[in-house]
Amino acid sequence: MSYNSVSNTYTILPSCPSTLNIKTGCVDFTSTGYYCIDDNANLYYFRFAGSQWRFITNTFFNQWGTNVTATLAAHSSGDIAIDGIGNLWFLCSDQNTYGLYRFAGALPTMAVASLTIMQRIAPTTATPTGNTFAGIAFNPTGQIFLSQHGDDRLYRLNNNYSLTLMGTFSTSGVGTDLTSCNYPMTVLAASWKSFTVESKGNEYALLSWSVVNETNKGYFIEYSTDAENWKTVGFVESNGHELGQGKYSYTSNIGSAGKQYYRIRQVGLDDQVSYSEVKFIEINMNSLVSIGPNPTKGSFQVNNTMNLFQKIFVHDVAGKMLLESKLNKGMNTFNLASYPRGAYLVSMKSENGQSHYQKIIKE
Numbered sequence: 001m002s003y004n005s006v007s008n009t010y011t012i013l014p015s016c017p018s019t020l021n022i023k024t025g026c027v028d029f030t031s032t033g034y035y036c037i038d039d040n041a042n043l044y045y046f047r048f049a050g051s052q053w054r055f056i057t058n059t060f061f062n063q064w065g066t067n068v069t070a071t072l073a074a075h076s077s078g079d080i081a082i083d084g085i086g087n088l089w090f091l092c093s094d095q096n097t098y099g100l101y102r103f104a105g106a107l108p109t110m111a112v113a114s115l116t117i118m119q120r121i122a123p124t125t126a127t128p129t130g131n132t133f134a135g136i137a138f139n140p141t142g143q144i145f146l147s148q149h150g151d152d153r154l155y156r157l158n159n160n161y162s163l164t165l166m167g168t169f170s171t172s173g174v175g176t177d178l179t180s181c182n183y184p185m186t187v188l189a190a191s192w193k194s195f196t197v198e199s200k201g202n203e204y205a206l207l208s209w210s211v212v213n214e215t216n217k218g219y220f221i222e223y224s225t226d227a228e229n230w231k232t233v234g235f236v237e238s239n240g241h242e243l244g245q246g247k248y249s250y251t252s253n254i255g256s257a258g259k260q261y262y263r264i265r266q267v268g269l270d271d272q273v274s275y276s277e278v279k280f281i282e283i284n285m286n287s288l289v290s291i292g293p294n295p296t297k298g299s300f301q302v303n304n305t306m307n308l309f310q311k312i313f314v315h316d317v318a319g320k321m322l323l324e325s326k327l328n329k330g331m332n333t334f335n336l337a338s339y340p341r342g343a344y345l346v347s348m349k350s351e352n353g354q355s356h357y358q359k360i361i362k363e
Helices: 071-072
Strands: 002-004 009-011 021-028 033-038 042-049 051-058 077-082 087-095 096-101 115-126 133-138 144-148 153-157 163-168 191-200 202-211 218-224 231-237 245-253 258-267 272-276 280-285 290-292 299-304 309-313 319-328 328-335 340-351 355-363
Touching: 002 096, 021 077, 021 087, 021 258, 071 087, 071 096, 087 115, 087 133, 191 280, 202 258, 231 245, 299 319, 299 340
Parallel strands: 077 133
Antiparallel strands: 002 009, 021 033, 033 042, 042 051, 077 087, 087 096, 096 115, 133 144, 144 153, 153 163, 191 202, 202 245, 218 231, 218 258, 258 272, 258 280, 290 299, 299 328, 309 319, 309 340, 340 355
16 A cells, blocks of 8 residues: 555555565655565565556575575565665564665666675574564664564664664564654765775785765775674775765785685764675685695795795605795795605695695605
8 A cells, every 4th residue: 555645645556466475565765666575585666656566586695695585585574674875674584583684775676687685684693582573664863673573572773783672562563563754864974886896916905985975984994704704904084075975995915815805894973884895806825825846856936925824844645744944925945855756745824824735746
């Protein structure tokens, strides 16, 4: 049903094409349409002009490229809400666990093959009291509130995504849904326009980002090797482009091989926090350290290009250590001339516990 405030009339909308239970729904940011999700995580859009339903997608990937469609569908309860800049937030829940995802605006209004959604709370997070979350809404200042079905508890979601219990509704059953009665216009300290990360010679990661409507203190650069555990590696102060577009960059040293994840945490003047998307680069170990010649007739060299490793060990096939030495940055030379022909295991260790192993053949 929709309500026209000008004519003071209600209109019954055509039924959604889905034959399944519609467990979540909300009006879009511009009040021109309605989004809803059924029990199988099919996303639909209803366009008020023309009174037309459109199927959008039923395939969702998180920011790490994992298909989470089945995870969304497995949670039988939840809710959706749209914030003050057009992002759709999807709360999925069952009695034991819940999760929170963000669909970045602008939201599609026509069918797409898939959508990438940002996980903000892992869907394996335990519910506080063994009751499902069934409502999500924003207050006018952009704070997120969640309500539970069963005990009608109301929680505020903090900036670090922890929960604060606000109280219990006096009327039973009202925790089964929440509605944002006022679109929040301060959900983010600034609106993200772009964010990229690129490798520079496998030595540095160059982060570049731009924002609009900037009213914040600055940007913390966060780094991770698993996209779960984050540490702050730098800070860039805001230039204060409140009415225009602010452009920023930051260079971070690359300290290991494999995937390097980065995100930006921006802090508003009111200390509100928001995050960029997660981006990553992948560094091949061979670009950071190399061993040769292999096979060797006696000596071999280790090119420790980035000074990633500080110790080297050589063992024979029986596991006996034959050599232990310090590794310096750049080219290091070692000799196996006094050892018989055969295979040897070279292992290198870094100060932070990273290891690299390679077999070398003595001819």
